[in-house]
Amino acid sequence: MATSDKHDGVDIGHDRSHDAMHDETHDEMQECIEECLNCHAVCTMTLQHCIASGGDHTEVNLIGLILDCAEMCQVSGNFMLRGSPYHVITCAACAELCRACEEACRAIADDEQLSHCADVCASCAEACDRMAQMGSEE
Numbered sequence: 001m002a003t004s005d006k007h008d009g010v011d012i013g014h015d016r017s018h019d020a021m022h023d024e025t026h027d028e029m030q031e032c033i034e035e036c037l038n039c040h041a042v043c044t045m046t047l048q049h050c051i052a053s054g055g056d057h058t059e060v061n062l063i064g065l066i067l068d069c070a071e072m073c074q075v076s077g078n079f080m081l082r083g084s085p086y087h088v089i090t091c092a093a094c095a096e097l098c099r100a101c102e103e104a105c106r107a108i109a110d111d112e113q114l115s116h117c118a119d120v121c122a123s124c125a126e127a128c129d130r131m132a133q134m135g136s137e138e
Contacts, residue, residue, distance in 0.1 A: 043070035
């Protein structure tokens, strides 16, 4: 919806639908930043849990995926925080790593921390997918 505003006696057009779209994009990005930073924290804590637990929890592929996921989440969150136009790329990679980490965490049954990590990774992957798709629409 376009409206006109007077600024110092000059009529300037103002597109309120653009403002609503910008607010929605900002809200989506803020949610994604929070998801990424939370996922980074949970993966880092889960890594400590796995090391302390030993056995299957210290399998090199699981540890590697948890580390990769934690790092990519932090990088992606940082790209969005500083407004990098390349956050679309990091978000796409982050979503992929989060899905892989989720799958690896779910592969070990009966572990509350790994189950929680998988849930957080799934949520982060969804948020990052939305951000990556938003960027490809522009």
